[in-house]
Amino acid sequence: MGEVDPDFIQDPHHRPKLFIIEAEGIPLIDLSPINSPDSITDPKAIEGVVREIGSACKGWGFFQVINHGVQLDKLRNIETAARKFFALPLEEKRKIRRDEKSVLGYYDCERTKNVRDWKEVFDLTVEEPTLVPASPDPEDKEETEWHNRWPEYPPEYRKACEEYAKEIEKLALKLMGLIALSLGLPENSVMGVDDFFNPHGDADFDSEPDPESGSSFDDPDPDYDDDDPDPDSEDDPDPHSEDDPNPEFVSDSDPDPDFDSDSGLDSGSNSDPNSYSTSLGVGPHKDGGALTVLAQDEVGGLEVKRKTDGEWIRVKPTPNAYVINVGDSLQVWSNDIYHSVEHRAMVNSEKKRFSIAYSLKPSHYTLIKPLEELISEENPAKYRPYNWGKFMTHRKLTNFKKLNVENIQIHHFGLSE
Ligand SMILES: O=C(O)CCC(=O)C(=O)O
Ligand SMILES: [Fe+2]
Secondary structure: OOOOOHHHOOOHHHOOOOOOOEOOOOOEEEOHHHHOOHHHHOHHHHHHHHHHHHHHHHHOOEEEEEOOOOOHHHHHHHHHHHHHHHOOOHHHHHHHEOOOOOOOEEEOOOEEOOEEOOOEEEEEEOOOOEEEEOOOOOOOOOEEEEOOOOOOOOOOHHHHHHHHHHHHHHHHHHHHHHHHHHOOOOOOOOOOOOOOOOOEEEEEEEEEOOHHHHHHOOOOOHHHOOOOOOOOHHHOOOOOOOOOOOOOOOOOOOOOOOOOOOOOOOOOOOOOHHHHHHOOOEEEEOOOOOEEEEEEOOOOOEEEEOOOOOOEEEOOOOOOOEEEEEOHHHHHHOOOOOOOOOEEEOOOOOOOEEEEEEEEEOOOOOEEOOOHHHOOOOOOOOEOOEEHHHHHHHHHHHHHOOOOOOOOOHHHHEOOO
Protein backbone atom coordinates (compact mmCIF):
# COMPACT_ATOMS: atom_id res chain seq x y z
CA MET A 1 0.00 0.00 0.00
CA GLY A 2 1.13 3.53 -0.66
CA GLU A 3 2.81 5.81 1.75
CA VAL A 4 0.64 8.40 3.39
CA ASP A 5 1.38 11.94 2.34
CA PRO A 6 3.33 13.43 5.28
CA ASP A 7 1.00 16.41 5.23
CA PHE A 8 -1.76 14.28 6.74
CA ILE A 9 0.37 12.82 9.49
CA GLN A 10 -0.52 13.86 13.00
CA ASP A 11 2.06 14.25 15.75
CA PRO A 12 2.40 10.93 17.59
CA HIS A 13 0.51 12.19 20.65
CA HIS A 14 -2.47 13.20 18.47
CA ARG A 15 -2.79 9.89 16.66
CA PRO A 16 -5.88 7.80 17.27
CA LYS A 17 -5.60 4.79 19.50
CA LEU A 18 -6.69 1.50 18.08
CA PHE A 19 -9.41 1.08 20.65
CA ILE A 20 -12.43 3.21 21.23
CA ILE A 21 -14.04 4.43 24.41
CA GLU A 22 -17.66 5.27 23.77
CA ALA A 23 -19.30 7.98 25.81
CA GLU A 24 -22.04 7.02 28.14
CA GLY A 25 -21.35 10.17 30.06
CA ILE A 26 -22.00 12.85 27.45
CA PRO A 27 -25.36 14.21 28.53
CA LEU A 28 -28.38 13.66 26.30
CA ILE A 29 -30.87 16.46 26.92
CA ASP A 30 -34.52 16.29 25.96
CA LEU A 31 -35.63 19.73 24.77
CA SER A 32 -39.31 18.87 24.51
CA PRO A 33 -40.21 21.08 27.52
CA ILE A 34 -39.03 24.18 25.67
CA ASN A 35 -40.83 23.22 22.51
CA SER A 36 -44.14 22.46 24.13
CA PRO A 37 -46.89 25.06 24.57
CA ASP A 38 -47.05 24.11 28.29
CA SER A 39 -43.63 25.63 28.89
CA ILE A 40 -45.18 29.09 28.65
CA THR A 41 -47.31 28.37 31.69
CA ASP A 42 -44.84 26.08 33.40
CA PRO A 43 -41.48 27.74 33.92
CA LYS A 44 -40.38 24.76 36.01
CA ALA A 45 -40.20 22.71 32.85
CA ILE A 46 -37.63 25.11 31.45
CA GLU A 47 -35.69 25.29 34.70
CA GLY A 48 -34.96 21.58 34.56
CA VAL A 49 -33.58 21.85 31.02
CA VAL A 50 -31.52 24.91 31.96
CA ARG A 51 -29.96 23.04 34.87
CA GLU A 52 -29.07 20.09 32.66
CA ILE A 53 -27.53 22.38 30.05
CA GLY A 54 -25.51 24.24 32.68
CA SER A 55 -24.13 21.09 34.17
CA ALA A 56 -23.29 19.64 30.73
CA CYS A 57 -21.47 22.84 29.71
CA LYS A 58 -19.48 22.68 32.95
CA GLY A 59 -18.77 18.98 33.04
CA TRP A 60 -18.16 18.20 29.38
CA GLY A 61 -18.42 21.31 27.23
CA PHE A 62 -20.52 18.97 25.07
CA PHE A 63 -24.04 17.56 25.07
CA GLN A 64 -26.56 16.07 22.68
CA VAL A 65 -30.14 17.29 22.27
CA ILE A 66 -33.25 15.45 21.16
CA ASN A 67 -36.76 16.78 20.53
CA HIS A 68 -35.00 19.96 19.43
CA GLY A 69 -37.72 21.17 17.08
CA VAL A 70 -35.62 21.00 13.89
CA GLN A 71 -37.72 19.49 11.14
CA LEU A 72 -36.32 16.14 10.14
CA ASP A 73 -37.14 16.62 6.47
CA LYS A 74 -34.84 19.64 6.36
CA LEU A 75 -31.94 17.49 7.54
CA ARG A 76 -32.82 14.70 5.13
CA ASN A 77 -33.01 17.17 2.23
CA ILE A 78 -29.59 18.63 2.89
CA GLU A 79 -28.04 15.20 3.37
CA THR A 80 -29.44 13.91 0.10
CA ALA A 81 -28.42 17.01 -1.83
CA ALA A 82 -24.94 17.08 -0.28
CA ARG A 83 -24.30 13.43 -1.08
CA LYS A 84 -25.17 14.19 -4.70
CA PHE A 85 -22.84 17.17 -4.67
CA PHE A 86 -19.88 15.30 -3.15
CA ALA A 87 -20.40 12.50 -5.66
CA LEU A 88 -19.70 14.90 -8.56
CA PRO A 89 -16.43 14.64 -10.46
CA LEU A 90 -13.68 16.63 -8.86
CA GLU A 91 -13.51 19.14 -11.74
CA GLU A 92 -17.14 20.03 -11.11
CA LYS A 93 -16.66 20.55 -7.40
CA ARG A 94 -13.53 22.55 -7.95
CA LYS A 95 -15.48 25.10 -9.97
CA ILE A 96 -16.53 26.50 -6.61
CA ARG A 97 -13.31 25.79 -4.80
CA ARG A 98 -12.45 27.91 -1.79
CA ASP A 99 -9.27 29.88 -1.53
CA GLU A 100 -7.83 32.54 0.72
CA LYS A 101 -9.79 35.30 -1.01
CA SER A 102 -13.06 33.49 -1.50
CA VAL A 103 -13.39 31.41 1.62
CA LEU A 104 -16.78 29.78 1.01
CA GLY A 105 -17.51 26.78 -1.20
CA TYR A 106 -15.81 23.47 -1.78
CA TYR A 107 -12.39 22.48 -0.48
CA ASP A 108 -10.40 19.30 -0.22
CA CYS A 109 -7.14 20.33 1.40
CA GLU A 110 -8.26 21.88 4.66
CA ARG A 111 -5.88 21.99 7.56
CA THR A 112 -6.61 21.96 11.26
CA LYS A 113 -3.72 23.34 13.26
CA ASN A 114 -1.34 22.99 10.35
CA VAL A 115 -1.99 19.30 9.66
CA ARG A 116 -4.08 18.28 6.68
CA ASP A 117 -7.53 16.79 7.33
CA TRP A 118 -8.61 13.62 5.55
CA LYS A 119 -11.83 15.11 4.26
CA GLU A 120 -13.59 17.28 1.74
CA VAL A 121 -15.79 20.12 2.80
CA PHE A 122 -18.38 22.63 1.62
CA ASP A 123 -18.72 25.89 3.54
CA LEU A 124 -21.52 28.40 3.47
CA THR A 125 -22.65 31.39 5.45
CA VAL A 126 -26.21 31.91 6.62
CA GLU A 127 -26.27 35.72 6.78
CA GLU A 128 -25.32 36.76 3.28
CA PRO A 129 -23.21 38.68 2.70
CA THR A 130 -21.26 38.34 5.92
CA LEU A 131 -19.09 41.33 6.66
CA VAL A 132 -15.62 40.44 7.96
CA PRO A 133 -12.20 42.08 8.32
CA ALA A 134 -10.14 41.82 5.15
CA SER A 135 -7.12 40.52 7.07
CA PRO A 136 -6.10 39.43 10.56
CA ASP A 137 -3.75 42.41 10.82
CA PRO A 138 -5.03 44.54 13.73
CA GLU A 139 -3.98 47.75 11.95
CA ASP A 140 -5.88 46.90 8.78
CA LYS A 141 -9.37 48.43 9.04
CA GLU A 142 -10.55 47.23 5.64
CA GLU A 143 -13.63 45.03 5.51
CA THR A 144 -14.70 42.49 2.99
CA GLU A 145 -17.81 40.47 2.24
CA TRP A 146 -18.26 36.73 2.20
CA HIS A 147 -20.62 35.45 -0.45
CA ASN A 148 -21.86 31.93 -0.87
CA ARG A 149 -20.96 29.94 -3.95
CA TRP A 150 -23.40 27.36 -5.22
CA PRO A 151 -22.85 24.45 -7.54
CA GLU A 152 -25.04 24.03 -10.62
CA TYR A 153 -25.79 20.48 -9.62
CA PRO A 154 -27.79 19.25 -7.86
CA PRO A 155 -30.30 22.03 -8.56
CA GLU A 156 -32.01 21.62 -5.20
CA TYR A 157 -28.73 22.06 -3.30
CA ARG A 158 -29.01 25.76 -2.53
CA LYS A 159 -32.58 25.61 -1.27
CA ALA A 160 -31.81 22.56 0.88
CA CYS A 161 -28.81 24.32 2.45
CA GLU A 162 -30.60 27.61 3.04
CA GLU A 163 -33.67 26.03 4.59
CA TYR A 164 -31.61 23.77 6.83
CA ALA A 165 -29.35 26.59 7.97
CA LYS A 166 -32.31 28.76 8.98
CA GLU A 167 -33.73 25.94 11.08
CA ILE A 168 -30.41 25.29 12.78
CA GLU A 169 -29.85 28.97 13.41
CA LYS A 170 -33.14 29.06 15.34
CA LEU A 171 -32.03 26.12 17.47
CA ALA A 172 -28.61 27.68 18.08
CA LEU A 173 -30.12 30.98 19.22
CA LYS A 174 -32.60 29.17 21.46
CA LEU A 175 -29.72 27.28 23.04
CA MET A 176 -27.79 30.50 23.58
CA GLY A 177 -30.80 31.81 25.49
CA LEU A 178 -30.91 28.69 27.66
CA ILE A 179 -27.16 28.92 28.26
CA ALA A 180 -27.58 32.57 29.29
CA LEU A 181 -30.22 31.46 31.81
CA SER A 182 -27.89 28.76 33.08
CA LEU A 183 -25.31 31.47 33.86
CA GLY A 184 -27.94 33.48 35.76
CA LEU A 185 -28.40 36.01 32.95
CA PRO A 186 -31.66 36.96 31.21
CA GLU A 187 -32.59 34.61 28.38
CA ASN A 188 -32.49 37.33 25.77
CA SER A 189 -29.33 38.95 27.07
CA VAL A 190 -26.88 39.44 24.27
CA MET A 191 -24.31 37.17 25.90
CA GLY A 192 -21.43 39.34 24.84
CA VAL A 193 -22.52 39.59 21.21
CA ASP A 194 -22.41 43.26 20.18
CA ASP A 195 -25.10 42.77 17.63
CA PHE A 196 -27.66 40.23 18.68
CA PHE A 197 -29.74 40.66 15.57
CA ASN A 198 -26.98 39.99 13.20
CA PRO A 199 -25.25 36.91 14.45
CA HIS A 200 -23.88 34.85 11.67
CA GLY A 201 -23.52 31.22 11.52
CA ASP A 202 -21.75 29.17 8.98
CA ALA A 203 -22.39 25.62 8.16
CA ASP A 204 -19.55 23.43 7.20
CA PHE A 205 -20.15 19.97 5.82
CA ASP A 206 -17.40 17.54 6.19
CA SER A 207 -17.47 14.48 4.11
CA GLU A 208 -14.80 11.96 4.78
CA PRO A 209 -13.75 9.43 2.25
CA ASP A 210 -14.71 5.89 1.73
CA PRO A 211 -11.25 4.42 1.67
CA GLU A 212 -12.35 1.15 0.13
CA SER A 213 -13.46 2.85 -3.04
CA GLY A 214 -10.20 4.73 -3.34
CA SER A 215 -8.88 2.51 -6.08
CA SER A 216 -11.82 3.29 -8.35
CA PHE A 217 -11.19 7.00 -8.43
CA ASP A 218 -10.37 8.27 -11.85
CA ASP A 219 -8.14 10.93 -10.41
CA PRO A 220 -6.36 9.25 -7.58
CA ASP A 221 -4.26 12.21 -6.73
CA PRO A 222 -6.07 15.47 -7.40
CA ASP A 223 -3.87 17.64 -5.26
CA TYR A 224 -0.90 17.27 -7.46
CA ASP A 225 -2.25 18.20 -10.85
CA ASP A 226 0.27 20.21 -12.77
CA ASP A 227 -2.06 23.14 -13.06
CA ASP A 228 -3.18 22.90 -9.51
CA PRO A 229 -3.71 26.33 -7.99
CA ASP A 230 -3.55 24.77 -4.54
CA PRO A 231 -1.51 27.03 -2.28
CA ASP A 232 -0.41 23.94 -0.38
CA SER A 233 1.31 22.23 -3.21
CA GLU A 234 4.63 23.91 -2.79
CA ASP A 235 5.18 22.57 0.63
CA ASP A 236 3.76 19.16 -0.21
CA PRO A 237 6.95 17.23 -0.54
CA ASP A 238 5.65 13.86 -1.51
CA PRO A 239 2.78 13.09 -3.85
CA HIS A 240 0.51 10.19 -2.98
CA SER A 241 1.21 6.97 -4.70
CA GLU A 242 -1.31 5.77 -7.26
CA ASP A 243 -3.26 3.45 -5.04
CA ASP A 244 -3.46 5.74 -2.11
CA PRO A 245 -7.04 6.28 -0.91
CA ASN A 246 -8.03 9.88 -1.33
CA PRO A 247 -10.21 12.27 0.57
CA GLU A 248 -12.96 12.62 -1.97
CA PHE A 249 -15.86 10.93 -3.67
CA VAL A 250 -15.95 10.97 -7.39
CA SER A 251 -18.62 8.49 -8.18
CA ASP A 252 -22.18 7.98 -7.17
CA SER A 253 -21.41 4.42 -6.29
CA ASP A 254 -22.71 3.77 -2.86
CA PRO A 255 -25.10 6.05 -1.09
CA ASP A 256 -25.02 3.84 1.91
CA PRO A 257 -28.36 2.37 2.89
CA ASP A 258 -26.87 0.51 5.80
CA PHE A 259 -27.74 2.17 9.07
CA ASP A 260 -26.11 -0.19 11.53
CA SER A 261 -22.53 0.62 10.87
CA ASP A 262 -20.08 0.63 13.65
CA SER A 263 -17.13 2.86 13.15
CA GLY A 264 -14.20 0.67 12.58
CA LEU A 265 -10.86 2.18 13.25
CA ASP A 266 -9.87 -1.17 14.60
CA SER A 267 -11.85 -3.31 12.19
CA GLY A 268 -8.83 -4.79 10.53
CA SER A 269 -10.25 -4.57 7.03
CA ASN A 270 -8.51 -1.37 6.44
CA SER A 271 -6.78 -1.11 3.09
CA ASP A 272 -4.03 1.06 4.46
CA PRO A 273 -3.80 0.73 8.22
CA ASN A 274 -1.04 3.24 8.32
CA SER A 275 -3.24 6.07 7.15
CA TYR A 276 -5.80 5.42 9.84
CA SER A 277 -3.35 5.29 12.63
CA THR A 278 -1.60 8.50 11.67
CA SER A 279 -4.22 10.77 10.06
CA LEU A 280 -7.56 12.21 11.12
CA GLY A 281 -10.76 13.33 9.36
CA VAL A 282 -10.69 16.51 11.41
CA GLY A 283 -7.66 17.11 13.58
CA PRO A 284 -7.97 17.99 17.26
CA HIS A 285 -9.15 21.56 17.78
CA LYS A 286 -11.44 23.82 19.77
CA ASP A 287 -14.20 25.78 18.06
CA GLY A 288 -13.69 29.53 18.14
CA GLY A 289 -17.31 30.72 17.96
CA ALA A 290 -20.11 30.83 20.52
CA LEU A 291 -21.44 27.32 20.04
CA THR A 292 -21.56 24.58 17.45
CA VAL A 293 -24.55 22.47 16.43
CA LEU A 294 -23.37 19.30 14.73
CA ALA A 295 -25.25 16.60 12.88
CA GLN A 296 -23.10 13.53 12.49
CA ASP A 297 -24.38 10.57 10.54
CA GLU A 298 -24.74 6.99 11.74
CA VAL A 299 -21.12 6.16 10.88
CA GLY A 300 -19.91 8.26 13.80
CA GLY A 301 -16.34 9.18 14.59
CA LEU A 302 -16.57 12.39 16.61
CA GLU A 303 -14.37 12.22 19.70
CA VAL A 304 -14.25 14.57 22.64
CA LYS A 305 -11.42 15.03 25.10
CA ARG A 306 -12.92 14.22 28.48
CA LYS A 307 -12.27 16.99 30.98
CA THR A 308 -11.77 14.71 33.94
CA ASP A 309 -8.88 12.65 32.57
CA GLY A 310 -8.01 13.89 29.07
CA GLU A 311 -9.13 10.60 27.49
CA TRP A 312 -10.61 10.73 23.97
CA ILE A 313 -14.25 9.66 24.16
CA ARG A 314 -16.33 8.79 21.13
CA VAL A 315 -19.75 10.41 20.84
CA LYS A 316 -22.08 7.60 19.91
CA PRO A 317 -24.40 8.68 17.11
CA THR A 318 -27.93 9.07 18.47
CA PRO A 319 -30.72 9.07 15.88
CA ASN A 320 -32.14 12.55 15.28
CA ALA A 321 -29.91 14.15 17.90
CA TYR A 322 -27.65 17.15 17.51
CA VAL A 323 -24.30 17.42 19.23
CA ILE A 324 -23.79 20.82 20.84
CA ASN A 325 -20.49 22.17 22.06
CA VAL A 326 -19.27 25.26 23.85
CA GLY A 327 -17.00 27.44 21.71
CA ASP A 328 -14.07 29.60 22.79
CA SER A 329 -16.15 32.81 22.80
CA LEU A 330 -18.56 31.30 25.30
CA GLN A 331 -15.67 30.15 27.45
CA VAL A 332 -14.39 33.73 27.58
CA TRP A 333 -17.82 35.30 28.18
CA SER A 334 -18.40 32.89 31.04
CA ASN A 335 -14.93 33.69 32.42
CA ASP A 336 -14.08 29.98 32.42
CA ILE A 337 -17.28 28.73 34.10
CA TYR A 338 -17.75 26.79 30.86
CA HIS A 339 -14.98 25.36 28.75
CA SER A 340 -14.47 24.93 25.06
CA VAL A 341 -13.26 21.37 24.79
CA GLU A 342 -10.95 19.80 22.26
CA HIS A 343 -12.50 17.39 19.77
CA ARG A 344 -11.61 15.58 16.56
CA ALA A 345 -13.21 13.31 13.97
CA MET A 346 -11.94 9.90 12.95
CA VAL A 347 -11.63 8.54 9.47
CA ASN A 348 -13.60 5.35 9.15
CA SER A 349 -11.85 2.40 7.59
CA GLU A 350 -14.97 1.11 5.85
CA LYS A 351 -17.46 3.87 5.26
CA LYS A 352 -17.77 7.42 4.20
CA ARG A 353 -18.64 9.63 7.08
CA PHE A 354 -20.77 12.73 6.67
CA SER A 355 -21.24 15.56 9.14
CA ILE A 356 -22.74 19.04 9.11
CA ALA A 357 -21.38 21.55 11.60
CA TYR A 358 -23.16 24.85 12.15
CA SER A 359 -21.16 27.36 14.09
CA LEU A 360 -22.88 30.36 15.71
CA LYS A 361 -20.56 33.32 15.62
CA PRO A 362 -20.76 36.93 16.77
CA SER A 363 -20.66 39.84 14.37
CA HIS A 364 -17.10 40.61 13.40
CA TYR A 365 -16.78 43.86 15.35
CA THR A 366 -17.69 42.16 18.64
CA LEU A 367 -15.14 42.55 21.38
CA ILE A 368 -15.02 39.25 23.25
CA LYS A 369 -14.40 39.59 26.98
CA PRO A 370 -15.67 38.11 30.23
CA LEU A 371 -19.19 39.36 31.01
CA GLU A 372 -19.41 42.06 33.68
CA GLU A 373 -22.10 40.09 35.52
CA LEU A 374 -19.73 37.18 35.96
CA ILE A 375 -16.68 38.95 37.25
CA SER A 376 -16.00 40.46 40.65
CA GLU A 377 -13.09 41.42 42.88
CA GLU A 378 -12.80 37.84 44.08
CA ASN A 379 -13.26 36.48 40.60
CA PRO A 380 -11.50 38.88 38.23
CA ALA A 381 -11.58 38.65 34.45
CA LYS A 382 -9.37 35.85 33.17
CA TYR A 383 -9.04 37.26 29.66
CA ARG A 384 -8.30 40.58 28.10
CA PRO A 385 -10.71 41.70 25.36
CA TYR A 386 -10.06 40.63 21.78
CA ASN A 387 -11.77 41.38 18.51
CA TRP A 388 -13.75 38.45 17.17
CA GLY A 389 -13.30 39.27 13.49
CA LYS A 390 -9.51 39.40 13.72
CA PHE A 391 -9.38 36.18 15.72
CA MET A 392 -11.62 34.41 13.22
CA THR A 393 -9.83 35.65 10.09
CA HIS A 394 -6.54 34.53 11.56
CA ARG A 395 -7.98 31.06 12.13
CA LYS A 396 -9.50 30.96 8.65
CA LEU A 397 -6.16 31.69 7.06
CA THR A 398 -4.66 28.64 8.72
CA ASN A 399 -7.23 26.45 6.94
CA PHE A 400 -5.31 27.17 3.77
CA LYS A 401 -1.70 27.71 4.67
CA LYS A 402 0.75 25.79 6.68
CA LEU A 403 2.11 28.22 9.24
CA ASN A 404 5.12 27.77 11.41
CA VAL A 405 3.44 29.32 14.41
CA GLU A 406 0.71 28.02 16.68
CA ASN A 407 -2.84 28.90 15.60
CA ILE A 408 -4.35 31.76 17.51
CA GLN A 409 -5.95 30.50 20.73
CA ILE A 410 -7.87 32.15 23.56
CA HIS A 411 -5.09 31.41 26.01
CA HIS A 412 -3.06 34.00 24.13
CA PHE A 413 -5.46 36.53 25.68
CA GLY A 414 -5.34 35.00 29.14
CA LEU A 415 -4.52 37.27 32.09
CA SER A 416 -2.36 35.72 34.71
CA GLU A 417 -3.74 35.98 38.21
O1 LIG B 1 -17.09 16.34 11.62
C1 LIG B 1 -17.16 16.43 12.84
O2 LIG B 1 -17.74 15.61 13.55
C2 LIG B 1 -16.48 17.55 13.57
C3 LIG B 1 -16.47 18.84 12.81
C4 LIG B 1 -15.92 19.92 13.67
O3 LIG B 1 -15.40 19.71 14.74
C5 LIG B 1 -16.01 21.32 13.22
O4 LIG B 1 -16.44 21.56 12.07
O5 LIG B 1 -15.66 22.22 14.01
FE1 LIG C 1 -15.08 21.57 15.79
